[in-house]
Amino acid sequence: MGESHSEQEPLTVEQVIANLQQREDLGLRYYAAWWLGKFRVNESAAIDALLAALEDEADRSPDGGYPLRRNAARALGKLDAPRAVPALIGCLDNSDYYVREAAAQSLEELGDTSCTPVLMKLLDGGVAAAQPVPGKPHLVQPYEAVLEALGTLQASEAVPQIQPFLDHPTEKVQYAAARAMYQLSENPVYGERLVQALQEDRLPLRRSALMDLGAIGYLPAAEAIAKTPAENSLKLISLKGLLEHHLESNLLSEKSIEIMNLMDSLL
C-alpha cells in the first residue's frame, strides 16, 4: 500500500467517521474502518465509531463472517485506544476466525496484559487440537497471532502452553512459538531456530522468519538476514527491527554500525 499515491480528493476525518456510521453503503463502511487505522486517527469519535462497528450485524460474508468487524478490530490496534481492550477481548470468542485473529493482533499492539488469560484459552487442547478447519485455509484458532501476542505481552505463565507449539506441523506456527519463547526467555536456542528458517526452500517461510527475527531483535541473525534470498525491502525492515531493539539500551555502538553497514549494502 505504501507505494501508491492517491489521485482522489483527500478525505476528512469527519467524513470518514460519518461513512463508518452510515448504514446504506457497506463498502464505504468497510473502507472507512480501514482508513481510520491506516492514518492512525486517535480521536475519541473515531474510537467510538470503531467500537460500534465491532458489534455490527449488517456486513456479513457468505460463510457467516463479519468483514466490518475484522477491519474495525485491526484499526483499533493501531490507535491509542486502551478503552478498546475489553471489547477486543470479547472478540476473541467471535465465531469468525478472522475477527479473532485481528483482535489478538490488536491486543498485542495495545500492550495491555489483562487479555492474556483469554488468549491462553485459545491454546486449549494444545497441538492435538490445533487442526486445519476442513474447507478453509486456516487452523481452528489464529495460533500465530495468539502465540505472538503472548510473547510480546511477556506472558511467562503461558510458557508451558506455548512450548509444545514448537513442534506443530505448520512451520509458521513453529516460528510464532519460537518467537514467543525467545521473547519470554531470551534463550538463543529459539533465535537460532528462526535463523535456520531463513534457509527454508519456500520464500513465504523465509519472509516469515525475517519478520519474526526483526520483531524479536535477535542480533546474531544480522548477517544471515542480509544473505537470505528474499526482497531487499523485507531484509531492510528485519534489520531495522534488530537495530532499534539494540538502540533501546545502547548508543551508537560497533554492533549498530555493523547492522547499518549491512543495511547500506541492501539499498
Add this chain to the structure above:
Amino acid sequence: MTSDQTQQLIRAVEQADSPESLSQAVWALAAARQKAAIPTFIRVLGYNNPGAAVAAVEGLVKLGEAAVPSLLEQIDGYDYGARAWSIRALSQIGDPRALDILTGAAESDFALSVRRTAAKGLGSISWSQLPAEEVSAAQAKALETLLQVCQDSEWIVRYAAVVGLQALAATQLDYKKRVQVHFQQLDKSEPDLTVRARAQMAAVQLQQMPVLN
C-alpha cells in the same frame, strides 16, 4: 572466453524453460562479463522474473559504463518493472550520464524501492567522468536533490538519502559542513529512530575523515 562460449551462454538464457533455469543461466552469463551479453541482460529485465532480474542487474553492473548507453536508450520504452530494474543498475554503475534519470527517480518515482536505490546512487556518481567544467553544477544538483529526498514519506528512502549525502560529502568536501549541519538537524526533526541513528553514524564518520589539503 571466446565469442562462441558467450553465444552459448546467451542461448542458454534464451532457451531456459523455467524461472529457476532462467535465473541460473543469467547468473552464468553475468559471471562471464562479456559486452555481447548486454542486450540479453536488458531483455531479461522485462521478463517479470525477480530472480533473473537480480542476476541481469548484476551482469550489467559488472560491465559498468559499457552498459550505460543501452540502458539509457531503452529506458523510456520500458514497462514499469523493467524501468525499476534498469534504474537499479544505473544507480550502482554510477555513470554521470544517468544523473537526470536518477534525480527524477529519487524525487518522485512511484515505487519506494526505486526512490531508495536512486537516492543511494546519487551519492556515488563517478564525477571524474564529467567534463571538469560541469562537475560543480552537477554536484550541487545532486546535493539539493538529496536534501529534498530527506523529506520523503518513507523511512527507507530517507535512510538512503542520508547514505547518499554522506557519500557525496565524502567526495566533495566543500559540502561537508553543510551536510553535517543537516545531519544535526535531522537528529532533532527526524521521526524514525533508524534514520536518526544512520544520520548520527554519518556525522561521526564525516567528522573523522582526514582533512586533505
